[in-house]
Amino acid sequence: MHNAAVVGPERAMRAAREAAGRAYAPYSGFRVGAALVTGDGALYSGCNVENASYGLSVCAERNAVGAMVLGGGDRRIEFVAVHSPRAAPCLPCGACRQVLREFGCRAVIVEEGGALRAYPFEEILPNAFGPEDL
């Protein structure tokens, strides 16, 4: 278990870069890695996993969320770092924004202009529907 204070955006972005290296993206060639940090400081990574039946491809962000849930600890997401060698910034798709929203994600960290930039979650998915609405 990591301490929340020491798993910062830089370290999460390093994990996202490593995860992108493991992506299975033979169809798009667009490799993505995501690494999220939870309220208790745990770090979980995911990469995109594509499929010959294109629509079944799963994004890096959603695979990181799956790893977090399987991990069995705190499921509140403080932030998620996203990296693709093919796009900077690489922001999560709409489906992934909604899935991250489910677990209260507070910010998305991307590479922009050679530095890290944090987008407050409310800025990228404003007025969202969520678990509190049910």
Ligand SMILES: O=c1ccn([C@H]2C[C@H](O)[C@@H](CO)O2)c(=O)[nH]1
């Ligand atoms: O934020 C993103 C954007 C795209 N992809 C994946 C989906 C697909 O495999 C490939 C091209 O869209 O990149 C992600 O994993 N995360």
